[in-house]
Amino acid sequence: MSGDVTRQLDPYLPFAKGLQRWMESFRRLGIRYRGALLQLDLLERKGKYQNGFCHGPVPSFFDEQGRWIAGQINFTSEAKPDQVGSGARALATLFHEGGHAAHFTNVTQNSPCFSQEYPPTSMAYAETQSMFCDSLLEDADWLKRYATNDAGEALPDELIRLRIATTQPFSAYAERSLLVVSYFESALYRMPDAERNPESVLALARECEQRILGVAVSPRPVLSIPHLLNQESAASYHGYLLANMAVYQTRAWFQKEFGYLTDNPAIGPLLARHYWAPGNSVSHDATLRSLTGEGFSARYLADACNQSVDEAWKEAQQLVAAAAQRDYPATDLNPVPDALDARIRIVHGAEIIADNSTSDAAMYLQFENWVGQHYSRTNGGHRHSAVSPNAQV
Ligand SMILES: [Zn+2]
Numbered sequence: 001m002s003g004d005v006t007r008q009l010d011p012y013l014p015f016a017k018g019l020q021r022w023m024e025s026f027r028r029l030g031i032r033y034r035g036a037l038l039q040l041d042l043l044e045r046k047g048k049y050q051n052g053f054c055h056g057p058v059p060s061f062f063d064e065q066g067r068w069i070a071g072q073i074n075f076t077s078e079a080k081p082d083q084v085g086s087g088a089r090a091l092a093t094l095f096h097e098g099g100h101a102a103h104f105t106n107v108t109q110n111s112p113c114f115s116q117e118y119p120p121t122s123m124a125y126a127e128t129q130s131m132f133c134d135s136l137l138e139d140a141d142w143l144k145r146y147a148t149n150d151a152g153e154a155l156p157d158e159l160i161r162l163r164i165a166t167t168q169p170f171s172a173y174a175e176r177s178l179l180v181v182s183y184f185e186s187a188l189y190r191m192p193d194a195e196r197n198p199e200s201v202l203a204l205a206r207e208c209e210q211r212i213l214g215v216a217v218s219p220r221p222v223l224s225i226p227h228l229l230n231q232e233s234a235a236s237y238h239g240y241l242l243a244n245m246a247v248y249q250t251r252a253w254f255q256k257e258f259g260y261l262t263d264n265p266a267i268g269p270l271l272a273r274h275y276w277a278p279g280n281s282v283s284h285d286a287t288l289r290s291l292t293g294e295g296f297s298a299r300y301l302a303d304a305c306n307q308s309v310d311e312a313w314k315e316a317q318q319l320v321a322a323a324a325q326r327d328y329p330a331t332d333l334n335p336v337p338d339a340l341d342a343r344i345r346i347v348h349g350a351e352i353i354a355d356n357s358t359s360d361a362a363m364y365l366q367f368e369n370w371v372g373q374h375y376s377r378t379n380g381g382h383r384h385s386a387v388s389p390n391a392q393v
Pocket residue numbers: 096100126127130392393
């Protein structure tokens with residue numbers, strides 16, 4: 001659907017710049033990690049698990065003496081930096097998993113049980129935080145401010161319009177692509193043991209794809225989705241759709257309250273207070289009510305899906321025009337060595353590629369140099385890979 005646009009966008013979203021753009025963007029949003037250790041293993045390796053994911057071996061909490069125990073978060077992806085679209089995918093991974101990390105390292109309760117990723121932490125609640133962060137990458141004002149090519153030129157308006165023209169007509173289809181998994185699983189687990197065999201399961205998958213997506217075989221066949229096959233993630237896929245509902249509700253509230261999201265320094269502190277600090281001690285709905293004053297609603301996601309290409313493009317132009325007029329806080333004037341309050345290590349298996357023990361700026365340079373030495377951006381430009389909204393969990 002968007003292979004050609006992905007190729008045209010590629011020079012503006014180089015893989016090697018992804019780390020810096022993620023960290024600067026989060027810093028300007030006022031997101032902080034409260035002293036956490038983040039360990040990122042981003043690059044492909046033979047035998048590596050293919051789906052991006054994040055895991056927190058050390059949950060954050062205040063101990064019985066009131067001392068802060070900072071969290072630790074590891075995240076992984078299988079990036080191929082010499083492939084077209086790899087820069088966009090790296091950013092999506094960093095914003096998504098970085099959003100999970102921001103959430104789990106900002107739970108400020110008196111026990112680690114509130115900041116760990118397993119139940120009663122709901123997937124919809126957890127994914128709201130990560131998907132809110134990666135949703136920012138779709139915004140025209142974010143692209144205008146961050147997506148520059150090697151010559152320092154900003155992304156042309158025409159490419160932003162083209163991107164909208166290729167993705168907006170499929171917005172509802174994208175949400176249905178989440179829904180199809182849950183409908184399939186629901187029917188699968190109701191199937192009597194005697195009837196369940198490879199043929200009937202496959203036929204059920206095809207029937208769900210036809211009914212919900214309107215195609216005989218989904219381009220991402222239901223049975224190829226790893227969540228279904230793993231005990232921890234089976235029967236949880238509806239969480240992504242619920243999360244997206246909450247994401248659009250949250251975005252709409254920030255838009256109404258402040259008029260913008262990109263580089264809005266109020267976002268990190270408000271999310272930290274209303275969504276992250278309580279952890280799983282309150283319900284997902286209670287966090288939404290706390291910030292937006294309104295219970296869980298599907299209306300905002302539906303509104304976004306129902307926009308025509310022209311409406312979405314008009315809104316994008318308004319965002320870019322408003323951003324050009326806005327006086328952003330001068331956060332770049334006094335760059336601090338560790339702006340996100342996190343120890344960050346970029347690793348490749350057992351090897352440390354880059355870290356911010358000296359400064360964030362030194363880490364960006366180490367990372368860019370390492371990528372430059374190991375991959376060439378000029379070859380391997382034949383595979384078209386669209387950015388999937390749920391290529392990571
Ligand atoms: Zn996730």
